Amino acid sequence: MDRYISDEKCAGKETVPFYRYYKTILRIAVSLAGGFLFGLCLFSGLSFLAGVQVYYETSESMKPVIKRGDLLLVKRYKNYKPGDIIVFRSDNLPGEKNRSISGQSGQAISITHRIVKKVQDGYLTKGDANEQEDPYVIKQDDIRGKVEGRVAWYGFFCHLLQKNGWILLVFAVVIICTLF
Numbered sequence: 001m002d003r004y005i006s007d008e009k010c011a012g013k014e015t016v017p018f019y020r021y022y023k024t025i026l027r028i029a030v031s032l033a034g035g036f037l038f039g040l041c042l043f044s045g046l047s048f049l050a051g052v053q054v055y056y057e058t059s060e061s062m063k064p065v066i067k068r069g070d071l072l073l074v075k076r077y078k079n080y081k082p083g084d085i086i087v088f089r090s091d092n093l094p095g096e097k098n099r100s101i102s103g104q105s106g107q108a109i110s111i112t113h114r115i116v117k118k119v120q121d122g123y124l125t126k127g128d129a130n131e132q133e134d135p136y137v138i139k140q141d142d143i144r145g146k147v148e149g150r151v152a153w154y155g156f157f158c159h160l161l162q163k164n165g166w167i168l169l170v171f172a173v174v175i176i177c178t179l180f
Contacts, residue, residue: 056155061127071154074145085147
């Protein structure tokens, strides 16, 4: 295959090396990916400044309202009411110590469920996709906040970058290579 584009449509014009098109397409793809990563970082930073915590959903317990891979925007309040979707810590739940509910790094996984009832000691919760209420009372101190919004599928990208930091390094090398 010829490395130069030279058909009748280009008659009279200077022929262009074919690899330049690949380089242009690569630059466009890298620019789009870079813009996406920049937007991800900017979005996370702005939400932090607004007093909103960012979590991503890892289970199907709140389907169809919240799906696996959704990015959750969570804000802390003093009081919550039945119907609120909350995020709470799992490490202080009775019987949950030393179970697989804790993350691999030893961090507790946060659980997202809906409040079904306020009781004297705290709140009873239930996942929308679950048939029964959770068997424990969630104390006020264990609640990280109320879900104020979500961004569909965005949590998958956050999780990927968090677990695979080398992707950013590879991306940086690709950007440098395409610029020169």
